[in-house]
Amino acid sequence: MFSARDEILARIRAVNRASPVPIPRDYERTRTVPDVLGLLDERVTDYKAIVHRVAEAQLPDRIADRLALRSVSTMAVPSDVPPEWRVPAVTWLPDEPPLPLAELDTVDGVLTGCAVAIAETGTIVLDAGAGQGRRMLSLVPDYHLCVVRADQVVTSVPEALARLEPGRPLTFISGPSATSDIELDRVEGVHGPRTLEVLIAT
Amino acid sequence: MGVRNPVTWLGSPVFPKAAHEALADTQLRRNLRKATTTIRTKRAGVVAELDDWERLRQAGEAIKDDVLANLDTYLVRLEKAVTARGGVVHWARDAEEANRIVLDLVRAEGADEVVKVKSMATAEIGLNEALEAGGVRAVETDLAELIVQLGDDRPSHILVPAIHRNRAEIRDVFRRGMAEEPASDEPRDLAEAARRHLRRKFLSAKVAISGANFAVADTGSIVVVESEGNGRMCLTLPETLITVMGIEKLVPSWQDLEVFLQLLPRSSTAERMNPYTSVWSGVTPGDGPRRFHLVLLDNGRTATLADQVGRQALRCIRCSACLNVCPVYERTGGQAYGSVYPGPIGAILAPQLAGDMHDEQAASLPYASSLCGACYEVCPVRINIPEVLTHLRAEAVRAKGKRTPEAIAMAAAAWVFADPKRYEAAQKAGSLSRLLARDGRIKRLPGPGAKWTDSRDAPAVPKESFRAWWRKNHVQRS
Numbered sequence: 001m002f003s004a005r006d007e008i009l010a011r012i013r014a015v016n017r018a019s020p021v022p023i024p025r026d027y028e029r030t031r032t033v034p035d036v037l038g039l040l041d042e043r044v045t046d047y048k049a050i051v052h053r054v055a056e057a058q059l060p061d062r063i064a065d066r067l068a069l070r071s072v073s074t075m076a077v078p079s080d081v082p083p084e085w086r087v088p089a090v091t092w093l094p095d096e097p098p099l100p101l102a103e104l105d106t107v108d109g110v111l112t113g114c115a116v117a118i119a120e121t122g123t124i125v126l127d128a129g130a131g132q133g134r135r136m137l138s139l140v141p142d143y144h145l146c147v148v149r150a151d152q153v154v155t156s157v158p159e160a161l162a163r164l165e166p167g168r169p170l171t172f173i174s175g176p177s178a179t180s181d182i183e184l185d186r187v188e189g190v191h192g193p194r195t196l197e198v199l200i201a202t
Numbered sequence: 203m204g205v206r207n208p209v210t211w212l213g214s215p216v217f218p219k220a221a222h223e224a225l226a227d228t229q230l231r232r233n234l235r236k237a238t239t240t241i242r243t244k245r246a247g248v249v250a251e252l253d254d255w256e257r258l259r260q261a262g263e264a265i266k267d268d269v270l271a272n273l274d275t276y277l278v279r280l281e282k283a284v285t286a287r288g289g290v291v292h293w294a295r296d297a298e299e300a301n302r303i304v305l306d307l308v309r310a311e312g313a314d315e316v317v318k319v320k321s322m323a324t325a326e327i328g329l330n331e332a333l334e335a336g337g338v339r340a341v342e343t344d345l346a347e348l349i350v351q352l353g354d355d356r357p358s359h360i361l362v363p364a365i366h367r368n369r370a371e372i373r374d375v376f377r378r379g380m381a382e383e384p385a386s387d388e389p390r391d392l393a394e395a396a397r398r399h400l401r402r403k404f405l406s407a408k409v410a411i412s413g414a415n416f417a418v419a420d421t422g423s424i425v426v427v428e429s430e431g432n433g434r435m436c437l438t439l440p441e442t443l444i445t446v447m448g449i450e451k452l453v454p455s456w457q458d459l460e461v462f463l464q465l466l467p468r469s470s471t472a473e474r475m476n477p478y479t480s481v482w483s484g485v486t487p488g489d490g491p492r493r494f495h496l497v498l499l500d501n502g503r504t505a506t507l508a509d510q511v512g513r514q515a516l517r518c519i520r521c522s523a524c525l526n527v528c529p530v531y532e533r534t535g536g537q538a539y540g541s542v543y544p545g546p547i548g549a550i551l552a553p554q555l556a557g558d559m560h561d562e563q564a565a566s567l568p569y570a571s572s573l574c575g576a577c578y579e580v581c582p583v584r585i586n587i588p589e590v591l592t593h594l595r596a597e598a599v600r601a602k603g604k605r606t607p608e609a610i611a612m613a614a615a616a617w618v619f620a621d622p623k624r625y626e627a628a629q630k631a632g633s634l635s636r637l638l639a640r641d642g643r644i645k646r647l648p649g650p651g652a653k654w655t656d657s658r659d660a661p662a663v664p665k666e667s668f669r670a671w672w673r674k675n676h677v678q679r680s
């Protein structure tokens with residue numbers, strides 16, 4: 001008896017298929033814009049996320065400001081974020097050993113870095129690398145504060161994919177979770193973090 | 203084989219009859235018009251932002267044609283890559299086999315409930331019903347799917363399955379189906395109700411089931427595109443993840459995603475990028491599910507591949523742009539198509555997957571179009587839907603034996619739908635439904651249509667209406 005695998009492959013091979021087509025790649029793989037950080041700011045804001053531009057040296061102050069403003073008291077954090085990001089006056093819960101899911105569900109928020117950001121689409125990509133942690137860390141808490149460094153920002157989708165490693169678990173984030181399922185009215189905030197705040201550090 | 207393909211719903215009336223009923227539902231038409239008009243305008247805006255949109259479409263078309271030309275090679279390559287990264291690959295010839303594989307996997311985990319992220323492939327094979335029959339509850343977690351599931355309803359749109367429901371109706375559905383009722387019928391409160399309703403299920407689920415938007419043959423990476431975060435929950439929290447994907451969902455290389463991650467969001471939700479896209483390859487220790495199963499589904503796809511004209515339907519990336527521009531869809535809604543794949547893509551894909559042009563319902567679907575060509579213009583992978591429709595109509599005619607009353611009703615609709623001018627005339631003269639049977643008789647067609655009805659004393663179509671069938675079918679299912 002044929003296995004399903006053999007049979008499906010045999011069915012495909014029995015078909016008279018077209019000879020391979022050359023793939024035209026004359027679309028724009030890179031794009032240049034005058035102010036890539038400005039574009040990122042504008043496009044992320046467009047999704048109703050909160051965006052701030054901040055000098056690298058001011059990062060800890062800005063993190064402290066933002067958390068104080070939201071009256072945040074507990075924050076989950078990947079254990080390898082730069083130590084100065086863990087500002088005082090907040091209880092930091094490093095994900096090492098891994099935080100139990102139930103605990104992640106009760107923290108006020110999570111702070112992470114990112115791997116790449118795409119200005120044109122207002123997208124931040126996490127690849128579970130340095131300062132980002134495992135995927136559920138940036139998913140379960142209701143508030144996600146994300147630091148993007150200027151050198152992580154590219155203009156277009158093709159440029160971003162070229163920088164990413166396909167074998168890693170990747171999450172592309174464009175604004176807070178949202179739905180348009182009710183009369184196509186966009187509502188921000190369903191299952192993922194309902195508030196996304198981005199600090200663009202230059 | 204010999205088992206019926208569940209891609210079309212058993213007992214659905216033929217398209218003209220179902221369409222006639224839907225046309226009489228003014229609430230449905232109002233909901234649909236509002237929704238499709240909104241999304242059409244938004245799509246045009248985000249598409250216009252990209253100067254290279256046409257070139258991206260051409261690349262998308264060529265990449266998918268390359269996939270179809272080398273499908274065996276790429277499938278084997280994908281299998282190898284996924285296996286190398288700790289995943290397990292299964293192959294399923296048809297719906298029944300796929301359902302059995304998934305049920306066995308769920309049982310092996312000892313789970314009696316699974317969380318699901320919206321997937322056309324699992325809807326196509328009737329997985330939820332099969333799991334239910336096997337004692338496993340499938341919880342839909344996408345807001346629209348939840349509305350459909352709690353309302354014991356059928357989906358009506360690929361992307362927004364509850365597009366036919368307005369906020370007041372949704373509130374009622376939630377009131378009946380949730381422990382805590384929504385605070386109001388504001389979309390924000392309805393979304394909040396869904397969040398609370400599903401939270402515990404996400405945090406405790408052992409097994410999740412998903413579909414896939416793309417799979418990269420070279421790297422074994424699977425891509426799921428979504429908005430609400432329910433996808434991320436399903437893809438990362440449970441210990442076991444089962445993904446069911448049609449064999450045509452492949453792209454050859456990682457680089458190819460740069461085309462589709464631009465084409466898909468702008469065509470579907472009319473956004474520059476959807477809120478969340480997840481990509482994973484096999485299993486990552488310490489991050490996400492510990493076990494990953496990939497079920498590769500044929501279910502009529504290899505038969506579709508064999509049709510030189512019809513095979514282009516396999517390029518489809520399920521963006522639903524063609525639904526939103528279709529004048530027929532806008533008036534009839536999705537349920538009239540009697541398939542999980544409604545609209546122009548449904549009209550060419552469902553009958554091909556079902557693979558039986560002797561089935562009157564399937565054979566009526568290629569007539570669900572005025573051949574106006576709007577679908578072809580927006581399709582991000584340039585599927586020439588009118589060409590395939592015409593081709594399938596010829597097949598339906600060839601397969602047809604005696605002309606039953608159903609067939610004549612179908613032909614009447616087809617005659618008008620076949621020519622944009624006749625269609626417009628019928629529209630102008632009043633309602634499209636005039637060309638279809640009402641009160642047991644086919645009414646005289648207005649304007650040019652009169653000629654057709656004059657020369658034939660069109661007999662009555664069977665009594666049962668789409669609604670009546672619908673209700674009956676529901677009682678049977680619940």
Ligand code: SF4
Pocket residue numbers: 469517518519520521522523524525547577580581582583584585
């Ligand atoms: S046929 Fe084209 S436009 Fe329609 S859903 Fe498929 S990809 Fe989108």
